[in-house]
Amino acid sequence: MLAKAKIILEGLDDLTAALKGKMNLSEIPQVVKKHGAQLSSRTQSNMNAAYTHGYSTGRTRRSVKPVFSDGGMTVSVGPTTDYFPYLEYGTRFMSAMPTLKPAFDVQSQMFINELKRLMQ
Template structure:
């Protein structure tokens, strides 16, 4: 999974997992897993945003901009907000505290994604 925007989070060890998957299974089920977890990451991120962005100036624009984008024949999904000010919300500034929404969603969803891929290898 990739995340759109300036923040860049990488999962280490996926190369070994992919090699194992290619050697042990038919990859036809993988796009469905990618689609499922991409949609869940998008939904989880939007839920986090709805809970975190409660200030009076919040318009919902960043939350609405989160959508999964699929590529590589369904083998890759990119999820993230497209507003240019999202990094300030996620990481904060010297004038405002961070309100992380994408990283917590990614941390949970990436583990679920990896576990499901590992189950496919068995």
């Protein structure tokens, strides 16, 4: 069984401190909700595009749902199928079909930009 992939954003403590000093944190859960939903949608869209040339039941795509915690301050998004890492990273028999990382790369920058705007 493969270990789950973990993506860590550096500098979140500094960002949190800056946010606490410059804005009302009550807006953050809405921003987290918005970007969590968009990350989920973007990942599913990437899966639709990646899997059009091969066999797909859609199970992995359907398993991508945002899960909120910490009073809406945290969101986790990712497929829950056991075989997702094989699809994302490939195997020696199959090429990688990255869907989550490309979605995260785009969405995380949009999320950070929106938080920065709120700090002004």
